[in-house]
Amino acid sequence: MDTTSSALSRILWLLSMHQDVQDKLRLELREARAEHGDAAYDELVALPYLDAICRETLRVYVLRYWSRFDAHLTAGTRLYLW
Numbered sequence: 178m179d180t181t182s183s184a185l186s187r188i189l190w191l192l193s194m195h196q197d198v199q200d201k202l203r204l205e206l207r208e209a210r211a212e213h214g215d216a217a218y219d220e221l222v223a224l225p226y227l228d229a230i231c232r233e234t235l236r237v238y239v240l241r242y243w244s245r246f247d248a249h250l251t252a253g254t255r256l257y258l259w
Contacts, residue, residue, distance in 0.1 A: 184231075184234065184235060187234055187238050188230060188231065188234045191230075191234060192230075198230065201226060202226055202227060202230060205224055205225075205226045205227060206224070206227070209221075209224055
């Protein structure tokens with residue numbers, strides 16, 4: 178799974194767990210759509226609450242790309258994945 182789909186999956190999962198945040202984001206998106214119509218990229222990146230949600234998700238759930246060729250572990254090394 179690539180980092181974009183991982184981040185979007187985590188964001189959507191967190192939104193599903195926090196109805197109040199989901200409602201506030203929905204309101205911000207509806208207001209933007211009423212003002213600009215179908216939002217282009219420039220309008221979406223200017224939405225402060227959407228930006229905050231994305232940044233907080235990436236802060237809390239740091240995305241790391243691991244390949245089987247990235248790390249060389251010796252026997253007995255502890256590896257913690259979350």
